[in-house]
Amino acid sequence: MADFLNSLVGSIDPYMLQILVNVGIAIVLALGLNVITGLTGQLSLGHAAFMSIGAFTSAMVTIKTGLPFFANLAVTGVVTAIVAAMIGFPILRLTGDYLAICTLGFAEIVKVFFLNFEPTNKALGLTVPPAKTVIPMPIYVWVVAILAIVLVTFVQNSRFGRALKAIREDEIAADAMGINTARYKIQAFALGSFMAGIGGGLYAHFLSYINPSDFGFLKSVDILSMVVLGGLGSVPGSVIGASVLASAPEFLRFMSQYRMLVYGALLVFLMVFRPNGLLGGVNVTELLLRAIGKKPAGKA
């Protein structure tokens, strides 16, 4: 089994493979943020902080214990979710932009904390030993990404997901309808951070080197752009947003030094021409059904 998977991974061009893995990790991260910002409507500018907590936790678990990789990721996810719940408890009382700046501030604090944290080598960064698994990392990343897609799709259509959407649309009305808004918001925050933690763990073991500075404000912004670009609250949207933005810097590489210039301009133009995101307001299941002819076109 492992040999077969290894040969499968070996048959893909390494450069392509790297882009694919980046996209896979980005999907996990974007879907996590999509639960917080897209489904529940709580703007977070600090998603990278949870990614970094996950990355460092997972790296330390690999260094200190002999846990197999899937157990490592589970522990990492739970630790991140607990931290998120503890932070979410006080700060989720804030609304709108005050919440946004608080998450941003928290992310900066986490970054500075890791920059001064002795066990993780402070600003030098941490070299991560290979993951304890026979399955090659790229396959692992994509299995987790697909699990994440399934998980968020289920959450979205569950009772829990409907409560989150109600909070997004109108918090006061949701409260009046008997939804415990504070509890649901914290749970959504914890779930999104759980996925961020796992994404961080994958990132750490794929790159095998992590540095606190990698998880700054720009990383959070990167993830947020994926969610907004794809279309808030849409799972296929987040997947597409993550795929486009995680691979864009690579595909723009031929422009060498103009790369980030074009990337910035691209963000502006995509937003100006598709203000609701690429798939915002588009029902993908509907489109698919139409495409295979199960449903006549034109009828909504």
Added chain:
Amino acid sequence: MFLQQLVNGVALGSVYALIALGYTMVYGIITLINFAHGEIFMAGAFVGLLLVATFKVNVFVAIIGAMVFCMLMGVVIELIAYRPLRKSSRLSALISAIGVSIFLSSLALMVFGADAKGFPDGAFPVKQIKVGSADISTLQLLIIGVSAALMMGLEFIVQKTKIGKAMRATSEDYNTSALMGINVNRVISFTFALGSALAAAGGVLVGVLFNAVSFNMGLMAGLKAFAAAVLGGIGSIPGAMLGGLLLGVSEVFGVAIGYSSYRDAIAFTILVLVLLVKPTGLLGQKITKKV
């Protein structure tokens, strides 16, 4: 010692306040967190540097030149990147602002290179003045003086002029002011121009103070100034001044008592703590949500 650090803190804080004013005014009117604002500050610093180094003008002229340039820049950015998104969700405009920010900082990286540039020697005559136990440099006096003058000018424009009245009306109620015959688009352009001019002045002052201008100086300064604006209560002009000064002073004191490696966390820790106690900032108005 105390007096010395206080002066250092006020000098740094007044620059934060200058940048924070731009955030808070734009937010007050169109509720957009203008993430490109830090990059305008950076652009202001570069224009000031170019004027001083290449055209050999004095610092005051450089500040005015940078202000004029950034005014135009702010207006153009609003026109291209924010105006088409005025009616769509606020997050789209936020991402657009982030796009502008990435665009501008990479443009600066291409044009000016990656290393920090310093002002030429003698760009501003620095002398130390002894006041009690503190050494106050003329540079710090320049910063505090220019900032105070600009803030007074702003206060005059906002409180006493017709366009200032229009600004206050628009921030109170966007739709009603439009119905009352206020040209809202012009007010918004004017707000961007004012905010950008203040940021540009801040940029030149910081460039002279630290003697370093680099393509990525806008990011952290912008984030901290934004924190200052929120700390004071976003949308409130006196709040932004207060928040900026508070952050500047506490940062300098934090470094002075030995937390220099935590420097960037100090501002945000204060911010988070204050927001937990007072969720709309120090001088922000409590908004009662109507159903």
